[in-house]
Amino acid sequence: MKINGEIWIVAEQVKGNLKEVSYELLGKAKELAVKDGFPVTAVVMGSGIGALPADLIAHGADKVILIDAPRLLLYQNDIYALVLENLIRKYSPGIVLFSASYSCSELSATVGAKLRTGVAAHSIDLYYNEQGELVQVVPAFGGRVLGEIFCPLTRPIIASIKPGVFKKQAKDTARQGEIIEEPAAGLEHYQSPLKAVTVVQEHLSGVPLEDAEIVLAGGWGVGSAEVWQLLEKLAQSLHGAVGCTRPALDEGWAKGEHELIGVSGKTIRPKVYIGFGISGATHHVVGIKDSGVVINVNNDPNSPVFQISDYGVAADVKELLPKLLEKIEEAK
Ligand SMILES: Cc1cc2nc3c(=O)[nH]c(=O)nc-3n(C[C@H](O)[C@H](O)[C@H](O)COP(=O)(O)OP(=O)(O)OC[C@H]3O[C@@H](n4cnc5c(N)ncnc54)[C@H](O)[C@@H]3O)c2cc1C
Structure with a gap:
């Protein structure tokens, strides 16, 4: 089944700062979009993050869906997954790319399970084959082979990609794009059993x-x-x-x-x-x-x-x- 629908990337931000991997995902999504002609949409979630869409557009997003709500201040799996699930159900994108960071690996798996679709975790490459299907390349069997993962029956196709695997596009502040503001749908009646308290940045010695x-x-x-x-x-x-x-x-x-x-x-x-x-x-x-x-x-x-x-x-x-x-x- 060919891809039918936009390519989305879920941008990752911590304390209002976008992680580099968000730009790298945009770079790859742009490359894929050249082939299928769909716009590239970045989804960004958080609280007090109104400045981020412009940066995502400058790095290649054609559209940005901004969900800015106080309950999204800190990443929390159940809350973020619920909001994303509702958003994906509303817009039906063809492909959704996540970073394979700790939190987004978890988030992509939860969203994939909720939507009952496939997730290719820790992909190292993505490309369209001659039949127009998305091939997700994932190391398998102790890394001795590279598996080609297809998701023929369900949509969206979800993949997570390690930071540093893809290259970001050069920033172009003159780029124009559409910004769509969406509410954090699904949270109105949801009481989480969890409460994220803070984000702690570990300071490590030596050269990173x-x-x-x-x-x-x-x-x-x-x-x-x-x-x-x-x-x-x-x-x-x-x-x-x-x-x-x-x-x-x-x-x-x-x-x-x-x-x-x-x-x-x-x-x-x-x-x-x-x-x-x-x-x-x-x-x-x-x-x-x-x-x-x-x-x-x-x-x-x-x-x-x-x-x-x-x-x-x-x-x-x-x-x-x-x-x-x-x-x-x-x-x-
Ligand atoms: C889902 C999954 C994800 C994984 N992710 C990662 C990952 O991110 N990173 C990662 O590294 N691995 C990962 N692995 C593990 C990976 O598949 C390999 O098992 C691992 O990389 C092998 O590590 P190694 O080369 O240290 O050990 P080995 O494969 O055991 O190799 C040891 C080497 O040391 C040599 N050697 C032994 N003694 C000496 C000596 N005295 N002097 C010189 N050479 C010597 C041997 O000849 C041998 O070549 C993952 C596995 C799975 C299943």
């Missing part, structure tokens, strides 16, 4: 992974918390940031989810990426595909990670890391 020019990422092959400390020391002396794979996070070596790179973590574009003891699973590699120079250290000379590397070092991380640290200190 997504801004770092040099990223040193560690995987399961690092082998121990002691060797992980050497990796952190090396990152510090190179003014870089530390990233990790899922197993390194599960082992408790990495400091937290904010260091995870890949489909369920961050998408990064450093000038130099150096991976230590990483096998190159698609789930991880999609997060580094736009990096500059990619170097990997692995003790298996036949590791598939070398196929996606500009430079490969067949070596044991335990032995190489202390030597690297020594050389860098010497050079300083």
Whole structure:
């Protein structure tokens, strides 16, 4: 079944500031819209956010649906999902794109369940095939294959996309668009059992992974918390940031989810990426595909990670890391 209906993006804002991923979703939606000819609509929800539609239009939205209501001040799953469900039922868009951030991953799944339609979570690409169907590309089976997801029977098609995967369009403040104000429909008689109290921004030390020019990422092959400390020391002396794979996070070596790179973590574009003891699973590699120079250290000379590397070092991380640290200190 071909797409019949507008492409929507659900813009994500925190405390009245749009997240970068909202612009990235607009960039992709514009690309898809060229093919199907429908306008691109951004939906933005919150309280006291009247300035945001102009910014969304400047970044490519043809229309913005603004829902500005006091009960939408803080993101709360049941409330946001109810309002969005009613809005989607009213306008019947063909495609709705969400960010795959923590809150929007949850929101997209809830809205999809309410509307009984398909949700392709953590998509890494979206395109139309020759039959005009939307193909949603999602890594599957431990990242060894890329699954092509179709949603032939129900509408809208819902996809969530990680921040950093798509590129935003250049801002054009001269762009004109339509702004439609809608009430927060459905909340009149709804009493939530929950109450969102505040949004807390975590302040983390060191260079943020997504801004770092040099990223040193560690995987399961690092082998121990002691060797992980050497990796952190090396990152510090190179003014870089530390990233990790899922197993390194599960082992408790990495400091937290904010260091995870890949489909369920961050998408990064450093000038130099150096991976230590990483096998190159698609789930991880999609997060580094736009990096500059990619170097990997692995003790298996036949590791598939070398196929996606500009430079490969067949070596044991335990032995190489202390030597690297020594050389860098010497050079300083
Ligand atoms: C839905 C889903 C989402 C996922 N999302 C993510 C994600 O966002 N990010 C992510 O990273 N993973 C993710 N994963 C997990 C992913 O599929 C892989 O399992 C993971 O990336 C592999 O991590 P790794 O390379 O550290 O470990 P492994 O695959 O176990 O590889 C370890 C590598 O280290 C090498 N090695 C071993 N010892 C040494 C040594 N002493 N010196 C040098 N090299 C050594 C080995 O040869 C091997 O190549 C996800 C999985 C699923 C199912």
